[in-house]
Amino acid sequence: MAGTPLAARARASVAKTGKRASRGSLVIRASAETDAAAALVERGYPFVKIVGQDELKLALTLNVVDSKIGGCLIMGDRGTAKSVAVRALSDLLPDIDIVPGDPFNSSPTDPELMGPEVLEKFRAKEDIPTGAMKIPMVEVPLGTTEDRICGTIDIEKALAEGVKAYDPGLLARANRGLLYIDEVNLLDDSLVDVVLDSAAGGWNTVEREGISITHPAKFIMIGSGNPEEGELRPQLLDRFGMACNVRTIFDRELRVQLVKNRMEFEEDPEGFVKSCEEETNELKTKIAAAQKLLKEVKMERDLAIKISGVCALVDVDGLRGDIVVTRAAKALVAYERRTEVTEDDIKRVIGPCLSHRLRKDPMDTMDGSFKVMLGFNKIFKGSAMADFAGAMAEGIEDPEAKAKEEEKAKADPAPKKAGAWGGLPGGR
Numbered sequence: 001m002a003g004t005p006l007a008a009r010a011r012a013s014v015a016k017t018g019k020r021a022s023r024g025s026l027v028i029r030a031s032a033e034t035d036a037a038a039a040l041v042e043r044g045y046p047f048v049k050i051v052g053q054d055e056l057k058l059a060l061t062l063n064v065v066d067s068k069i070g071g072c073l074i075m076g077d078r079g080t081a082k083s084v085a086v087r088a089l090s091d092l093l094p095d096i097d098i099v100p101g102d103p104f105n106s107s108p109t110d111p112e113l114m115g116p117e118v119l120e121k122f123r124a125k126e127d128i129p130t131g132a133m134k135i136p137m138v139e140v141p142l143g144t145t146e147d148r149i150c151g152t153i154d155i156e157k158a159l160a161e162g163v164k165a166y167d168p169g170l171l172a173r174a175n176r177g178l179l180y181i182d183e184v185n186l187l188d189d190s191l192v193d194v195v196l197d198s199a200a201g202g203w204n205t206v207e208r209e210g211i212s213i214t215h216p217a218k219f220i221m222i223g224s225g226n227p228e229e230g231e232l233r234p235q236l237l238d239r240f241g242m243a244c245n246v247r248t249i250f251d252r253e254l255r256v257q258l259v260k261n262r263m264e265f266e267e268d269p270e271g272f273v274k275s276c277e278e279e280t281n282e283l284k285t286k287i288a289a290a291q292k293l294l295k296e297v298k299m300e301r302d303l304a305i306k307i308s309g310v311c312a313l314v315d316v317d318g319l320r321g322d323i324v325v326t327r328a329a330k331a332l333v334a335y336e337r338r339t340e341v342t343e344d345d346i347k348r349v350i351g352p353c354l355s356h357r358l359r360k361d362p363m364d365t366m367d368g369s370f371k372v373m374l375g376f377n378k379i380f381k382g383s384a385m386a387d388f389a390g391a392m393a394e395g396i397e398d399p400e401a402k403a404k405e406e407e408k409a410k411a412d413p414a415p416k417k418a419g420a421w422g423g424l425p426g427g428r
Contacts, residue, residue: 070241
C-alpha cells in the first residue's frame, strides 16, 4: 500500500467502507425481520386453525366465557397440540381496564380486584388513573420456587424505611388473567398446592418476620401434561374445573390438513395469521357476547336435581362437581347464544367436568368418561338405581338382554356330553 497512489487508496477505502456498511445494513434488516417473525411465533399458532381436538377447544373456550368454572387440566400424548392450544388461547382474550403501573393488574373500579396500594387510594377516594391491557397469560416454569410464585417481602427495606416492600410473584402477574403450568404432573406437589389454594380462594397471602401482605390472585388455571410421566394426586385433580384427555389423531385427512397448516405457518407466520384473522375476530366477538349473555341463562330445577343425582351415582366426593357442571352448561348455552339449558347441553359438558373426580380403582380398566356417561343415562333416561354397584353393573351389561338370555338358558338346558353323569335315578 506504500506505493499506491493516494486517490487509489482513497477509492479503495471508500469501496471497503461501503461494503462494510452494506453488510451492516443487511445484518440490521435480517435482525429486524427475525425479530418480527419471532414476535409472531411468540404470539402463537392461531386457535381457529387447530385441527380436531374439539373437546379441548370447547373446554378452554368455556373457561374464558366463565372464569369461575375453575380452569382446565389437559392430559394426553406427546405432540397433540396441548401447549399450542393454550398459548393460542391468549389471542382470543379481550382487553381489561387496569391501573397503569400496578403490578397486580388492579381494576380501577372493583375493590375485589385491587392490590393493596390501589385499594388504599380507593378507600381514601383519591383519583385512580385508568388504562387498558390485554388479559395477561403467565407461564409457570418447572424449575420455579415458592418465592417466585408467591412473591417475597424485602425485610431490610421494611425495617429501614418502615414500608412493606413486596416483590410480586407469578400469582400477582396472573391476577385477572391465565396461569399456565406445562407438565403440571412434574411440578413439585407443594408448589401445585400453593397455586391451587390461591386459585380456589382468589387471594395470595405472603407472611415473613411478622409482616403480612395479601393481594388478589383471581385467574384461570390451566395445566397440561403427559400421563406416562406421572399422575396427579386426586386432591389436586379435584381442584381443576374441567379435564380433557387428548389423544393422537389417526384420521389421515385430518393429519394431512394439520401438517399442511403447520408448514404454512412456519413458512409465512404473518400471512398465515392474517389469512384467519377474520375467523379469529368472529370467535372473539362470540366469546365477548357470551360473557355478557351469561347472567341471563337459566336452568330448570329438575335439571339441577338430575345433575346432583349423577354426581351422587358415580360417587363424586364433595360438591365441586355439581357446581362446575352447572356453570359449564350455562357457559355453553351462552356461547351458542341461547338462554335456556337443555339436557343435551349437560350431556356435552358432564364428561370433562366429572371424569377426573371419580375415585381411582387400580383393578378397574373402565374409562372415567364412560362411567360418567353411564351415570348420566341412568338418571336422565329414567333408569336410576338405588346403589352405584348395581347401576354400574346394569350399565355395563344390558339388563333386558341379560334377562332374556337367562330365561332362554332355563328353557333350553345345554346338551350333556356323552358319558357325562346325569345324577341319581329319579333325581331332579
